[in-house]
Amino acid sequence: MTELEKGPLGRRRGRGARERILGASQQLFRDQGINRTGMDELCAVAQVSKRTAYQHFAGKDELVTEYLRRFDPDVMPEVFDRADLTPRERLLAAFEMPASTPLCPYIAAAVELHDPQHPASRYAREYKTAIAARLAEAAREAGATDPEQLGEQLALLIDGAAARTRVLDSDSFPTAAAIAAVLIDSAIPASSSAAQR
Amino acid sequence: MTELEKGPLGRRRGRGARERILGASQQLFRDQGINRTGMDELCAVAQVSKRTAYQHFAGKDELVTEYLRRFDPDVMPEVFDRADLTPRERLLAAFEMPASTPLCPYIAAAVELHDPQHPASRYAREYKTAIAARLAEAAREAGATDPEQLGEQLALLIDGAAARTRVLDSDSFPTAAAIAAVLIDSAIPASSSAAQR
DNA sequence: CGTTATGTACACCAATCTGTGTATGTAACG
DNA sequence: CGTTACATACACAGATTGGTGTACATAACG
Numbered sequence: 252m253t254e255l256e257k258g259p260l261g262r263r264r265g266r267g268a269r270e271r272i273l274g275a276s277q278q279l280f281r282d283q284g285i286n287r288t289g290m291d292e293l294c295a296v297a298q299v300s301k302r303t304a305y306q307h308f309a310g311k312d313e314l315v316t317e318y319l320r321r322f323d324p325d326v327m328p329e330v331f332d333r334a335d336l337t338p339r340e341r342l343l344a345a346f347e348m349p350a351s352t353p354l355c356p357y358i359a360a361a362v363e364l365h366d367p368q369h370p371a372s373r374y375a376r377e378y379k380t381a382i383a384a385r386l387a388e389a390a391r392e393a394g395a396t397d398p399e400q401l402g403e404q405l406a407l408l409i410d411g412a413a414a415r416t417r418v419l420d421s422d423s424f425p426t427a428a429a430i431a432a433v434l435i436d437s438a439i440p441a442s443s444s445a446a447q448r
Numbered sequence: 449m450t451e452l453e454k455g456p457l458g459r460r461r462g463r464g465a466r467e468r469i470l471g472a473s474q475q476l477f478r479d480q481g482i483n484r485t486g487m488d489e490l491c492a493v494a495q496v497s498k499r500t501a502y503q504h505f506a507g508k509d510e511l512v513t514e515y516l517r518r519f520d521p522d523v524m525p526e527v528f529d530r531a532d533l534t535p536r537e538r539l540l541a542a543f544e545m546p547a548s549t550p551l552c553p554y555i556a557a558a559v560e561l562h563d564p565q566h567p568a569s570r571y572a573r574e575y576k577t578a579i580a581a582r583l584a585e586a587a588r589e590a591g592a593t594d595p596e597q598l599g600e601q602l603a604l605l606i607d608g609a610a611a612r613t614r615v616l617d618s619d620s621f622p623t624a625a626a627i628a629a630v631l632i633d634s635a636i637p638a639s640s641s642a643a644q645r
Numbered sequence: 646c647g648t649t650a651t652g653t654a655c656a657c658c659a660a661t662c663t664g665t666g667t668a669t670g671t672a673a674c675g
Numbered sequence: 676c677g678t679t680a681c682a683t684a685c686a687c688a689g690a691t692t693g694g695t696g697t698a699c700a701t702a703a704c705g
Contacts, residue, residue: 266702268652284562286483290693300653302695311693354559361615362551362559365481375615404627407620411608418558418572423604430601433634434627463672465682486662497683502664 269307271297276318281356285315285363316371319360323374326381331389338393342386342435345409346428354417355410382406395438404434466504468494473515478550482512482560513568516557520571523578528586535590539583539632542606543625551614552607579603591636598635602628 275297279288290311294301308314330345357375364371387402395401412427472494476485487508491498505511527542554572561568584599592598609624 266651284559286560287562289691291691300655301693302654303652305694306651357615358611359559362481362556363483365484367617372615372617376617379612379616400626403623407605407608407612407623407627409608410611410615411604411606414555414607414611415576415604418554418569418607419576420564420569420573426600426604429597430604430627430631433631437630437634463681487664488662497685498663499665499684500682503681508663 268297268299268303272299272304272307272314273318273321275299276314277321280315280318280359285360312369312371315360315364316369316374319356319371319374319378322356323378323381326378326385331385338389339435339439341389342393342405343428343431345386345405346412346424346431348412348422348424352413355413358410358414379406379410382409390435390438393435393439395435396440397438401434401438405431408434465494465496465500469496469501469504469511470515470518472496473511474518477512477515477556478553482557509566509568512557512561513566513571516553516568516571516575519553520575520578523575523582528582535586536632536636538586539590539602540625540628542583542602543609543621543628545609545619545621549610552610555607555611576603576607579606587632587635590632592632593635593637598631601631605631 272293275293279293279296290301290304294304297304304314308317327345331341333341333344336344357378360371361367361375366372383402383406385402386405387398390401390405391398408427408431412423415423415426469490472490476490476493487498487501491501494501501511505514524542528538530538530541533541554575557568558564558572563569580599580603582599583602584595587598587602588595605624605628609620612620612623
């Protein structure tokens with residue numbers, strides 16, 4: 252027990268099975284859903300024996316949990332780390348989804364797991380909170396009078412667009428972006444929003 | 449073949465098995481999800497033999513389809529048929545959900561079925577379109593300059609609140625209502641909105 | 646080198662799921 | 676009454692699922 256049997260294991264041991272399993276999870280859970288993806292199929296795609304998979308993860312639940320935890324570290328960096336944009340533009344950039352995004356994996360997981368007590372659901376809540384916080388942060392930079400509220404509102408718009416896109420099978424993010432523009436303009440005093448003119 | 453083996457069958461034949469099956473579907477699909485509800489359990493709750501269930505529905509898919517079709521006829525009548533409210537108040541009333549609403553069944557179904565080609569997904573789209581249309585109608589009565597756009601926007605807010613409520617396990621409809629108020633006020637010329645003062 | 650962690654191949658189990666076959670009731674209607 | 680459509684009880688098929696047991700291979704490290 253050298254206490255390094257898990258975690259990031261910075262290339263020390265192993266031949267990458269764990270990473271391949273998580274990679275296959277991302278692909279299959281996203282494309283087919285969690286419940287419709289069996290461990291057999293997952294192992295085949297990961298090119299890993301089933302026995303190995305169960306040596307890395309105690310069960311499918313734990314794999315799902317780790318799959319969702321992976322999204323945490325980088326909360327939409329492609330949106331928030333763009334220094335070339337004004338805060339206001341950054342807020343709006345969150346609504347320019349590359350259309351490859353099928354549905355926020357946490358919404359899908361919450362529906363499929365159907366258990367608010369599931370550890371994966373905890374990560375989902377944490378992630379949603381993190382998104383709202385980053386939006387609030389940008390809102391503060393943009394000079395919003397109530398950044399927390401604006402952040403929460405924009406986060407709701409993103410989720411709404413994601414859900415609606417999935418159900419209607421057509422992109423709803425432009426609609427969400429239009430709403431966002433209205434919200435942002437009505438939440439930022441005129442003097443601040445003048446910075447981008 | 450008297451062509452009345454299906455459909456509403458207005459109390460003519462049968463002893464209500466079909467209705468009990470659909471009733472149990474509503475309860476179980478809502479509480480547990482579609483995939484987590486087996487036909488055995490469903491039949492037990494409906495107090496119907498499994499054989500009977502399969503005489504009324506060719507398969508689970510057809511049952512799911514019919515389950516979703518049932519929501520169509522009355523599109524949120526408790527919101528839109530209230531003559532005591534002004535159009536603007538009616539629009540906002542759509543965001544006062546009784547909290548018992550777990551998640552729009554169509555969002556859940558879209559995630560669980562995971563197949564845009566599924567006939568049930570078609571009903572989902574129709575329902576969403578119907579909701580947006582009714583909101584647009586109320587928006588027109590309220591004097592909005594672009595009722596269709598406002599209807600679509602409000603529909604997106606409802607879906608966002610529903611999805612977010614599910615993931616965060618806490619009511620997001622107040623946030624959505626706040627956004628709706630901003631949108632409505634900015635989409636209706638001042639002269640019209642004065643009607644409610 | 647040898648040890649140990651890591652991974653493999655493959656059969657297998659128990660549970661569960663959708664769906665059927667068969668033989669038998671029973672309520673409703675003419 | 677008798678006919679017929681509706682419904683039942685119950686066993687069972689066939690497939691898939693999550694998960695194990697066992698014996699064996701191999702890469703990494705001291």
